[in-house]
Amino acid sequence: MSLIGIVATVWLGITGQLGLYIHPRYFAFSIIMAVVAAAVVIVSFALSPDDEHAGHDHEAETGHKRFWAGASSIVIAASAVALLVLPPTTLTTTTLEQRDLNGSAAALTEEESAKLTAGDASQFSVKDWASLLRQGAGVEFYAGKKAQLTGFVTPDQEDPENVFYVARFVVSHCVVDAQPVGVPVYRPGWQDAFPLDSWVGVSGGLTANPSVASSEGIVIIPEVVAAVDQPQQPYVY
Amino acid sequence: MLLTDTAAAEPGKAAQRGGERARGQRRGLMGLLLGLAVLALLAVLRMSAPQSVATGMSDSAKDFVTLAVSVLIESLPFVFLGIFLSVVVQVWLPDGFLLRHLPRRGVLRRFAVSLIGVLVPVCECGNVPLTRGLIIKGLTVAEAMTFLLAAPILNPITIITTYQAFGWENGILVSRIAGGFLIANLIGWIYSRHPRQEALLTSQFQAACASEGEHHTATGKLQRSVRLFTKETSAMMPALFIGCAIAGAIQVGIPRDVLVTLGTNPVWSVLALMVLAFVVSICSNVDAFFVLSFGATFLPGAIVAFLVFGPMIDIKMLVLMRTTFTTRTLVQITSVVALCSAALGLAVNYVA
Structure with a gap:
């Protein structure tokens, strides 16, 4: 079982998809631990026969034991499927609905936003813009600034017809x-143009929201919206 | 007669022993090859799996797998580290080294034990194997529990991240450290009154403790380390995998709105965040950042309850701890820790 986890970790590491699951600062640690553990597990294969021998002498084969053996093989099979067969994916809108969009103060700290108001707007990420919008600056602030963003599509709950979020x-x-x-x-x-959860690139200026139903004050009026491939690093940190 | 007998027996025995060793080596080599073969097989399976398998799955099913795998990948290295430390404690530390350096009196001793966490900054999932190692090494069950509960909170990484997230605001940091320390020692004190400490442990783990003595035979320390590592991983892995799966499932299943609507009531907010802590099974090193996102909605007492309860008890931890402690013991611990954290949270809410 350790091997399943190890192989999955190392493979994700090599193919650069570890970022789909954890923060980059843990990459090195995870991979080193996985490689070390792999070495130990393989060496243990060389030793284990006589250990098992000793173990089996004490235990009688009972139905109870067989049940556990069956249960554990199910767990092993399930984890092998989850870790080794299914392709790694990102979270979808289903989870987004469970978590408050832009509700997180942690992701959008004050310190950073001070830096943002002075920064070069064309370089801003989704996170940066979201922090700025949370600050509640007026329309004048956004005049002349252009956003260029990549993200996945998810509907605005209040006005799903006209407004979506990157x-x-x-x-x-x-x-x-x-x-x-x-x-x-x-x-x-x-x-009609973009399915839910698909990735898009959006660029355009920010201005007051023409939608009546939506509670968002400022929106992007896009000049270009184009479907793009999911980026190598789908999450921001 | 006697002389000739032994003389005749000697070369025969030597040859037999030689043959046994050769067979042992061959078996070792076979094992090694088998191990590599399994590794290669799994790697091939991973690389050849088609991208299209998941197309039929619903979004929730996909998210469930993603979340469960994420918890697993995140905690796996910590569990390995914990097992390595446990092996070090069991095999490489001289007998009685640890016990000699601790104060002898019960209360002071538990104080000292709860501070071991400062030296070994593993978060909670790595602490379970380490705790098993400590019990085998002769720490009483009550003392080991004190360590298990205190270490995730009283460790440098947790304290630093909590400070980064909250600073000195509302006494969250102070309450977390003091609360964790007190609750862990309270549990330790309660169980130190228990007349039969070994009854708190599962029978499998008792057997492991008992067999510890036999292993001191001629086999080298390295070999024993590898054996122990295998034994610990095979005890921990099923628990870890199942725990992660449950944590993933519940995250997809329980809508967060329900929890968040409860957030502003002094009593309900405490309970809601404790349930959340139990459910998300997040690592104590970073839970401060996680709960910071609720800082706006929830009262400080609720956050303290989250930060104290979560590291000690959550779904993943309970499944891992079940490898060592009996269900009865775990139910008792959970209720005491939950009551104490709730009381602490309420106190902070009414004072602040």
């Missing part, structure tokens, strides 16, 4: 703590 998950440790952030985009009829 969203990303912010990961501070592993995917379990992923907090969604997003920037609203006003584009009536977006559903």
